[in-house]
Amino acid sequence: MNLDYTPADDAFRADVRAWLEANLPHELRDKVHHHKRLNREDFASWHRLLGTRGWSAPAWPREYGGPGWDATQRHIWDEECARIGAPGVLPFGVSMVAPVLMKYGSEAQKRHYLPRILDGTDWWCQGYSEPGSGSDLASLRTKAERVGDHYVVNGQKTWTTLGQYADMMFCLVRTDSGAKKQEGISFLLIDMKTPGVTVRPIIMLDEEHEVNEVFLEDVKVPVENLVGEENRGWTYAKYLLGHERTGIARVGQSKRELEFLKKLALNQRKNGKPLLHDPVFGAKVANLEIELMALEVTVLRVVSSEAGGRGPGPEASMLKIKGTEVQQALTELMVETVGPVAAAFDPAFLTGEREHSIVDDDAAPLAAYYFNYRKTSIYGGSNEIQKNIIAQMILGL
Ligand SMILES: Cc1cc2nc3c(=O)[nH]c(=O)nc-3n(C[C@H](O)[C@H](O)[C@H](O)COP(=O)(O)OP(=O)(O)OC[C@H]3O[C@@H](n4cnc5c(N)ncnc54)[C@H](O)[C@@H]3O)c2cc1C
Structure with missing residues (x-):
């Protein structure tokens, strides 16, 4: 293609x-x-x-x-x-907060943060979601009150990916409780070492520590760390989410995983033949490959319209839905291929502490991979929310 x-x-x-x-x-x-x-x-x-x-x-x-x-x-x-x-x-610095700073940040913010993102000095995390404010992000309640030359921030963020390593968090906060909910939000840059910031792990289905809760108690944030104008944060947040969604189709990764699946299914035997040659299983793989090819064509259409100078539009929602469906289906077929061997949970092999697995090196990580990839239809705006965007912005419903 x-x-x-x-x-x-x-x-x-x-x-x-x-x-x-x-x-x-x-x-x-x-x-x-x-x-x-x-x-x-x-x-x-x-x-x-x-x-x-x-x-x-x-x-x-x-x-x-x-x-x-x-x-x-x-x-x-x-x-x-x-x-x-x-x-x-990792997208949080390079592809999320950086484009916002380039477009809306002050000269001082650009001068200070962009080189540190580029050379990896600062690890960033994303403080958008809160308990009760995920899909309905604009209902967020973490509050920032202006006191002299600081904001004082109180509230809680959740699902903060790799926040345990973060030096900085870009954070949506409510600065005007009286305004319409989208209009009272601001975009703050918070140093994770500030007193009052507490990070607690959330352990996921695959036992991985990938996400966190972040508690903010009387956290003092200098006003210089406000991006753009106060109460205009929703505009910047939406700009950032557009950047988050375009990379999400991950066609290249799915092509690599499809090859892995085929190799796996060639090595498994059913009725004396490679599983890949079983008509029912083979049809499932072929269907998935067709879906992936169709997705690739859609990505290429978006890339060529971007090459013609158009930014990512609501098409990004199609890429997100289809891309994550393909990614999840691949993990499902891998687990189906190796059957009970996938059930052997081998954390030391997963982390690289042990070179070889207690079962089969190809099969051992697959259950964890399958469980981990349930996340893809939730994060970056759930697939249901993407369908709402398509209904409104593309189909005009
Ligand atoms: C692994 C992982 C990493 C994440 N990392 C980050 C991060 O680093 N930073 C961050 O800020 N957030 C992060 N998130 C949070 C993510 O953005 C939210 O989980 C997501 O927006 C969904 O919000 P929610 O979990 O509150 O679910 P809810 O919004 O409560 O949704 C629950 C269910 O209802 C459906 N639903 C909700 N509203 C509608 C509607 N209007 N129409 C149809 N269906 C609807 C949803 O699709 C979903 O199935 C992460 C999430 C995961 C799982």
Whole structure:
């Protein structure tokens, strides 16, 4: 499946591929291919390594130290990283708060934070969701009161991904309780070391510590850490969510996982033949492959309209829904392929503490992977909410 790639695009792809082949550490590649857990240092060291080539923020313009790639080059980069099994660059700093700062931040904020995001000095987390305010985000209640040259913040955030490692949190807070709910929200940058910030783990179905609750008690935040104007935070929050959704289709990753599934199903036997050749199972894999090809065509349409200068629109919601459905279906078929072997939970192998699993190295991480991927239809705006967006913005219902 090809865009109209130019010879320059092909040369770009060859350059990126050669660099990744030469520089992606074998252990990281193995962890990604085998669905093992990546730790803080895995993400941080990969970010630093990308920085040595000027590629730690692929979507940034040159002005801020990015490579200045166009939409097609960014797509090629995503494809090549997924193909080889490179860890994703964490989005919270590079692709979420940075675009907001570039568009709405003060000069001082840009000067201070952007270089620190680029070189990995600051690890960011996203403080949007609260208990009772997820899909209905605008109902959020965490309050910030202006006292002299500070805001005093009180409230609770939840589902804060990797917040246990974060140096900074971009946070939505209510600064005007009297206004319409979308109009009384502001966008604050909070240093996680400020007294009054407490991070508590939430352990997920796969026993992984990936998300947290963050409690904010009388947290003093300097007014310089307000982004843009007070009570205009909803505008900035929506701008950021548009950036969050476009990468979410993860076609390259699903193509790699499809190959893994096929390999797995070729090695399993049913009635003396490879499971992949069983007509019923084979049909399920073929259907999924067709869905994935259709998704890829849709992504390419969005990429080429972006290349023509249009920003991501409500199409991002289609990519999110279909992308996550395909990702989840892949994990389901993998578990179906290995059957009871997937039930063997082997945390030491998952974290890389032990080199080989107690059962089968390919199969052992699959139950955890399956459970972990239930999240994809919830985060980044649940799939039901994406359907509402499509109904309103695309179908005009
Ligand atoms: C693994 C994971 C990581 C996350 N990381 C972060 C993070 O780093 N930072 C952050 O701020 N948030 C994060 N989130 C939170 C995420 O954005 C919310 O979970 C999500 O927006 C859904 O909100 P909720 O959990 O409150 O569910 P609810 O909003 O209570 O929804 C419950 C169910 O009702 C459905 N529903 C709700 N409203 C409607 C409607 N109007 N129409 C149809 N159906 C509806 C939903 O689709 C869902 O199925 C994360 C979530 C997960 C699971």
